Amino acid sequence: DAGVIQSPRHEVTEMGQEVTLRCKPISGHNSLFWYRQTMMRGLELLIYFNNNVPIDDSGMPEDRFSAKMPNASFSTLKIQPSEPRDSAVYFCASSYQTGGRGYTFGSGTRLTVV
Amino acid sequence: GENVEQHPSTLSVQEGDSAVIKCTYSDSASNYFPWYKQELGKRPQLIIDIRSNVGEKKDQRIAVTLNKTAKHFSLHITETQPEDSAVYFCAPSGGPGGSYIPTFGRGTSLIVHP
Numbered sequence: 594d595a596g597v598i599q600s601p602r603h604e605v606t607e608m609g610q611e612v613t614l615r616c617k618p619i620s621g622h623n624s625l626f627w628y629r630q631t632m633m634r635g636l637e638l639l640i641y642f643n644n645n646v647p648i649d650d651s652g653m654p655e656d657r658f659s660a661k662m663p664n665a666s667f668s669t670l671k672i673q674p675s676e677p678r679d680s681a682v683y684f685c686a687s688s689y690q691t692g693g694r695g696y697t698f699g700s701g702t703r704l705t706v707v
Numbered sequence: 708g709e710n711v712e713q714h715p716s717t718l719s720v721q722e723g724d725s726a727v728i729k730c731t732y733s734d735s736a737s738n739y740f741p742w743y744k745q746e747l748g749k750r751p752q753l754i755i756d757i758r759s760n761v762g763e764k765k766d767q768r769i770a771v772t773l774n775k776t777a778k779h780f781s782l783h784i785t786e787t788q789p790e791d792s793a794v795y796f797c798a799p800s801g802g803p804g805g806s807y808i809p810t811f812g813r814g815t816s817l818i819v820h821p
Contacts (some may be wrong), residue, residue, distance in 0.1 A: 697790035
């Protein structure tokens with residue numbers, strides 16, 4: 594298995610633009626998580642899905658952020674419009690269940706909003 | 708929710724020394740205790756984990772010990788090497804049926820000096 598695949602690896606965009614981050618979880622994993630990592634706040638859970646259904650999006654910072662999981666092998670995190678404070682590394686992770694097993698993280702997307 | 712704290716936040720050792728990182732948690736229902744290693748610019752990766760029915764687990768130079776009564780678990784690295792330099796995160800979780808998502812600690816930056 595190729596692991597959790599995220600794209601793009603790096604994204605530089607101008608303030609106000611829409612940004613879409615993509616994730617393909619490991620085949621057979623039924624839980625998918627989106628995290629944001631910054632020096633100031635560490636690893637923050639934004640949203641997670643179980644069997645393609647969003648379970649908890651309380652970590653999504655505001656309405657500019659949205660996430661979808663149309664099928665078991667694909668998820669997107671969208672920011673519209675983007676702001677400089679959204680600059681961070683965004684990780685996707687997947688697991689066999691929500692807790693009780695280790696996660697496999699993707700390589701992350703480093704987002705810079707200028 | 709779970710309150711997770713790691714100590715110390717930074718640990719500097721000489722090559723060959725041992726390193727110990729402690730993680731305290733608040734939710735007595737937690738029953739899965741992993742440690743992740745994140746090298747600079749890379750993804751967090753699971754390096755060792757333990758379940759609540761076991762007090763200690765070893766894997767070559769790393770070990771994890773658990774004190775469920777006191778609600779803390781520790782990562783032990785012996786004979787440290789420069790490639791052990793990284794940020795280490797604990798992320799307790801579990802609950803009934805693995806339903807509780809992990810809460811990540813803020814991380815401990817380990818620096819191993821050659």
